[in-house]
Amino acid sequence: MCDTCGCSGDGGAVLRKPGVKGYHVHVGDEGGHHHHHEHSHDHHHGEVRKVQMEQDVLLQNNLLAERNRGWFEARRVLALNFLSSPGSGKTSILEKTIPALLEQCPVTVIEGDQQTTNDADRIDALGVPVIQVNTGTGCHLDAQMVQRAVKELDPPERSLVCIENVGNLVCPALFDLGEAAKVVVISVTEGEDKPLKYPTMFHEADLCLLNKTDLLPHVDFDPAKCREYAMQVNHHLEWIELSARTGEGFDEWIAWLNSKIAAL
Amino acid sequence: MHEMSIALSVIEVVVDKAREEGGGRVTGIELVVGKLAGVQVESLRFCFDAATRDTLADGAELLIEESEGRGRCEACGERFAVTNFFARCPACGQFRVTVESGQELAVRSFTIE
Numbered sequence: 001m002c003d004t005c006g007c008s009g010d011g012g013a014v015l016r017k018p019g020v021k022g023y024h025v026h027v028g029d030e031g032g033h034h035h036h037h038e039h040s041h042d043h044h045h046g047e048v049r050k051v052q053m054e055q056d057v058l059l060q061n062n063l064l065a066e067r068n069r070g071w072f073e074a075r076r077v078l079a080l081n082f083l084s085s086p087g088s089g090k091t092s093i094l095e096k097t098i099p100a101l102l103e104q105c106p107v108t109v110i111e112g113d114q115q116t117t118n119d120a121d122r123i124d125a126l127g128v129p130v131i132q133v134n135t136g137t138g139c140h141l142d143a144q145m146v147q148r149a150v151k152e153l154d155p156p157e158r159s160l161v162c163i164e165n166v167g168n169l170v171c172p173a174l175f176d177l178g179e180a181a182k183v184v185v186i187s188v189t190e191g192e193d194k195p196l197k198y199p200t201m202f203h204e205a206d207l208c209l210l211n212k213t214d215l216l217p218h219v220d221f222d223p224a225k226c227r228e229y230a231m232q233v234n235h236h237l238e239w240i241e242l243s244a245r246t247g248e249g250f251d252e253w254i255a256w257l258n259s260k261i262a263a264l
Numbered sequence: 265m266h267e268m269s270i271a272l273s274v275i276e277v278v279v280d281k282a283r284e285e286g287g288g289r290v291t292g293i294e295l296v297v298g299k300l301a302g303v304q305v306e307s308l309r310f311c312f313d314a315a316t317r318d319t320l321a322d323g324a325e326l327l328i329e330e331s332e333g334r335g336r337c338e339a340c341g342e343r344f345a346v347t348n349f350f351a352r353c354p355a356c357g358q359f360r361v362t363v364e365s366g367q368e369l370a371v372r373s374f375t376i377e
Contacts (some may be wrong), residue, residue, distance in 0.1 A: 011328065028291055038313065047377065048291055048375050048376070048377055049375065049376060050373050050374070050375050050376075051281060051285055051369075051372045051373060051374055051375070051376055052372070052373045053278075053281060053372060053373055053374065054370060054371075054372060054373075055281075055370060055371050056369065056370050057270055057273050057295070057369045057370060057371060058273060058369060059277070060273065060276070060277070061273070114340045120270045138269070139266055140266055140269075142269070153338035170266070170302070171266035172303050173302055174270075174301075174303075174369075175266070179354050181366070188334070194352075196350060199348055199349040199350060200300075202349070203349040203363075219348070223291070229350070232350035232352075232359040233350045234349065235338070235359060235361075263338055
């Protein structure tokens with residue numbers, strides 16, 4: 001049951017805004033596919049027949065994602081999907097990135113977490129529009145949640161939309177949101193074999209940010225080895241090493257973003 | 265556990281089609297799940313019963329064909345079977361492999377009464 005309005009939105013995603021008490025939108029409330037229509041066909045019960053389908057299971061999500069992608073492209077909005085395991089520093093990277101970009105380009109953020117508006121509160125403190133999607137028990141964002149959040153955010157033309165996915169290196173890999181690129185973040189406090197352990201995510205990603213490089217002197221982590229593993233999984237993967245704490249490597253990352261923004 | 269949302273998507277797709285086909289009971293569902301699709305077949309089976317409950321597909325039998333992965337080496341053009349994304353080309357030893365199949369996740373057919 002929804003803790004705000006008491007409706008029975010069991011398991012469904014909810015949008016929230018930092019500082020706006022009581023604001024919440026249940027994703028999927030508009031309905032659309034939960035229709036039940038009456039019909040008067042004859043049922044030949046007992047007679048079993050086969051119906052051929054050959055339909056992609058994620059077709060519905062993929063179609064919605066393509067709609068999102070078309071919307072972003074028409075508005076010349078760069079949408080990036082940030083993915084990582086919990087605690088790799090996605091939000092910290094955004095906190096450092098957004099102020100560096102704001103002069104050239106408006107930024108809005110969609111935050112995905114199972115519960116709380118903690119991450120959205122951190123982005124809100126930067127003064128940029130943010131929507132928190134609470135997925136409840138869900139382990140990933142999907143195209144419908146993003147579509148609904150984008151409607152609420154209404155990002156301006158020629159802007160950047162950062163979508164911070166639920167911290168999870170497995171499930172979000174399968175769900176296209178309509179983003180222009182997937183940015184996977186790993187940190188040097190994790191194992192350097194993460195790309196081999198979670199190959200689907202690294203295979204789907206366009207850019208990998210190796211975060212927390214300021215901790216390299218204190219941990220047994222070989223960035224070259226990690227990069228080599230990542231390239232074995234996806235030889236098209238771009239690679240940038242940085243530290244959200246010290247700002248090391250951010251010149252390269254901001255330049256990467258600016259080149260994408262310039263191409264909008 | 266994205267397998268639960270995948271199981272729910274399967275049921276949604278099948279039940280919508282079953283309604284078009286007259287709304288009879290769905291007795292079996294046949295899926296193709298590639299070995300590189302990022303879906304754990306055992307988890308999917310586990311979620312399937314819960315996802316079908318109180319739908320037209322309640323009690324339906326689940327058949328899963330796990331399709332093999334095939335890759336092509338971008339360096340030398342060799343085509344070969346792959347079981348993961350970090351496959352080494354058996355001909356030239358490089359890791360520049362493009363996966364051509366094995367990521368399928370589709371409803372092939374279902375049976376309806």
